[in-house]
Amino acid sequence: MNNIFQIIQFTIREALARKVFISFGSIILFILVVTLLFFWLADLTTLTSVANQSGQNIMMREIVSSLELLIINPLANLGLLLAIFSSASFIPVMLEKGNIDLLLSKPISRAQLLLGKYFGVVLFVFLNIFLFVFGVWLIISIKFSYWDASFLTLAFVITFAFAVLYALILLFGVITKNSILGMMIAYLIFLIISPLLLWYKEKLNEFVTSEIVDTILDGFYYMVPQTAELMGMIMNDLAMGNGITNFQPIITSFLFLISTLVFSVFLFRRKDF
């Protein structure tokens, strides 16, 4: 456990030293400052009085949550793309000649090394995302004097979506010692495959007459991580205070994450460097 902790600590230090992550943090701070300025200058008295007149907390909750989602939704998707781009090279850099030789000559198992790196990156991304979600929540809560901490759980959902995609980058990083293929596949799933499969599941499957095609597409739907659902339906439910109404996308994505990690460790333990 101590070894994993050391690698996590080292990875966070590595991330802090990278300019790309400094830029990532700066973008988050910039967005927060702009949000703060907007709410500082904007006249929202009409909106707050309507909510207050209704005399119902539910109305206020809807207004606040909608505003929070309006800011978070596009930025979380953009942030996820940026996080993948910024962290994709961590694994190939670790596997470079001269780096990996030294690490493997120390009393640390290969599984500890790989998982330490993975959790280090995920933890760092979580800290960035949490800072962002917390900042938005704080600004809006102060402005409307309405405090509901359930919005903060979004940081965990966004990080979970990142963790699932990063497991893929880890796997392809181990196989190819390169970040490009993993990054491409992660983007492909996040931007195209997962939204398309969701669209198929919700709308298009009624039009598919072939049972074989339907079974195949259905199989794909459950096999591929459901990032579209995580970043859409699950996030909306949590922000609106409804809790998680459908656990299936979380369970299938979690199973995908675990199996990808296990396979990565299996390959890493057998690989020559």
Added chain:
Amino acid sequence: MIAIETNSLSKVYTSSFGKKKVNALNELDLVIDKGTIFGLLGPNGAGKTTLVKLLLQIIYPSLGSAKLMDEDIGNYKLKKRIGYLPEDHKYPPYLTGGDVLKFFGKLSGLNGITLDKRIDELLELVNLSKWKKAKVKTYSKGMMQRLGLAQSLINDPELIFLDEPTDGVDPIGRKEIRDILLELKSRSKTIFLNSHLLSEVELITDRVGILNKGKLLREGTVKELTERKEEYKLTLGDELPGLSKYAYDNLIITKNHDGSYAVKVDDIRTMNILVDKLRGDSILIKEIVLQKNTLEEMFISLINQEEKGGNE
């Protein structure tokens, strides 16, 4: 006690589709005693680094087995007792020299004051105390090597693998590294040295192995490997009346430029017969010296022989 033992250790590299196979190490049997400095010599691509990587489980053997300090190499916890300086080691440029040692020290299971004390001791040992807080990106090649050496010693290992430790180090720095290695040996540490600098290996190693194309060609002490058993340099008080008088079937005698004589014999008895003859003729013998090759001469001749053998 044995520090390193390999049994038919082999490594075959296969290309992606299995079309091409390279025997990087071929059924290597090697035993190295504890407390010795062992030098492994060989041309580029001989398999020297492959052997070290196999022993450290950075790569896995295709065949055979190995033990380090009587333990199977498969146990990663064994590395608590091992230090390693790879040939092209890289340290994160944003870390300071002290940070590098701290990170690898922590990975080796050290902590707190013990680790801090050890870092200061090692930086002092490799002459980098003043550079403790400087980022490694500002270090020269020689300084990186010295930091690498300190890193390999952070856990006070019993067995140390050094791959080209003096690469890029100036002559004074090299002498300092040699002194450190000799000091480690005096503390019963076992040192496995891969080096291209044969003169250096000759100066400090107890035993030497010569590897070529994955095969161990020779192994022994420097003395054993460099002695030319049948060749002597003979310095006399008088000039010989005629060389042919002393030369016969098993003895060839020639005059050197400095006035001494080179004598080649088939064995020591023949040399004794010559001495008897010379004394019988009342010729004063000032000196008889058994001739030696340098390690470099022996190495080049052995590799050349191997190449010729391989080509035939």
